[in-house]
Amino acid sequence: MKKRNIFSRQAVNFLWVLLGLGAGLQFIEVIWAASKGYLGFFSMMVVIVTEIVITGSIYVIIYKFLIKPCNETRKLFKHFIQSGSFQELIDQDYQIFPEQNEVMQKLDSILDKKNIIELSTKHAELLALQNQINPHFLYNTLEAIRGDALCEGIDSIADTTEALSTFFRYTITDTGNLVSVEDELENVENYFKIQQYRFGDKLDMRVNFPDDYARILECKLPKLTLQPVVENAIFHGLEAKAEGGVITISLEMTEKKLLINIHDDGIGIDEEELIKINQRLEITSGPLTEEKRKRGGIALPNVSRRIKLLFGDEYGIHIYSIPNLGTEVRISVPIITNREQRNQ
Structure with missing residues (x-):
């Protein structure tokens, strides 16, 4: 899912330009009104109202596309810290900085890999419990069989039993x-x-x-x-x-x-x-x-x-x-x- 970049360098520069123009217009208004008398005062009021509308529009844009997404992202971070739930943080629609999408994708991959390893470990532990045999009982039994085989001179059985005992010991240990x-x-x-x-x-x-x-x-x-x-x-x-x-x-x-x-x-x-x-x-x-x-x-x-x-x-x-x-x-x-x- 492609996320919207809400805090690019171009957006910040554009906001600074708008604010600079507003301040410049106010300075020009004062000079111009002082030289024109009543008519100038009326014109100045028109310009000020226009500026208020423009400034209000800029504020709405800043709130909608910058302040509000930042607050929502902050809430998701707090939720992640408190509950450990990260999927909502990764799936959010906004990105505050250009590298955020890449960071979140890597985080998702790392957490997914960690989850797989944990599931693999739990799966292995479950299989081990299902097939659990007392190792000492197994080793002692195999050693007894090997001893009887040696006493009877059956070297093939003795060697195979020893190999089986060693194999189980390596597998279980x-x-x-x-x-x-x-x-x-x-x-x-x-x-x-x-x-x-x-x-x-x-x-x-x-x-x-x-x-x-x-x-x-x-x-x-x-x-x-x-x-x-x-x-x-x-x-x-x-x-x-x-x-x-x-x-x-x-x-x-x-x-x-x-x-x-x-x-x-x-x-x-x-x-x-x-x-x-x-x-x-x-x-x-x-x-x-x-x-x-x-x-x-x-x-x-x-x-x-x-x-x-x-x-x-x-x-x-x-x-x-x-x-x-x-x-x-x-x-x-x-x-x-x-x-x-x-x-x-």
Whole structure:
């Protein structure tokens, strides 16, 4: 909605010109009336009445287009301070200065983003309460199963149980929004070990590092970013292949970004469906909906939304795919290490 600018520099200059003309006319009247006698006095009265009409009109204009909107805006500011309601302030018809519209749009965007983050947090807390399991009970049970498996010499069950215990511990433990790439890769390896118990040698996973891998391992990214992508690669890319396949995780750094590519040589995605998926990955606002999926896990749009809300729209997830050849998911986040966090 385009708002009316009620306090531009041109309007102020115009008012000063009118007031200046009024003062000048009054001075001329006095001089002229003194030189003309009675006739001059009559003419002076006509001019004064005319000035009163003009001055009154100017006052009405100033009140209607300046004083009244300022008072209404002031009331909206007071209402915002008292109640926290900001929509009426943003939707008001007037703007007192040219930059007000841009300021209000940015304020609306910031408050909307804050609201989305709060809703996401409440949604996650609700899911956590719905699926709440006593962690100590879970860990102790898994450790007991692992101990029995070791006693019986069944190493595969012992290793899988240990991976499952570690995976749950990482998922449930509160470590904050950001974790290291090293922690995320370790969690993915535990998750993949669990899936290998089911699929056996049908699946394989490889991780490719560049020369500066030590710095990459220290980089930060949102917790549980990689595991949902690997899960999608298994269930939507490789499971349908009779011969199985390989998941390859590659990491690289540009000047400002950490890029993580997760590739599978599965069945791929057709072009029309791929466009729809990438469009959902770009959405950062709107109602939070539970993504309908054939199997469980955290939907990729939610992961991409979280990245964008934390770091900005230039980051997130994008998918490339060719049917019957495979799919590559590219994750981009800013380069953040412990050093950058301390400097912020």
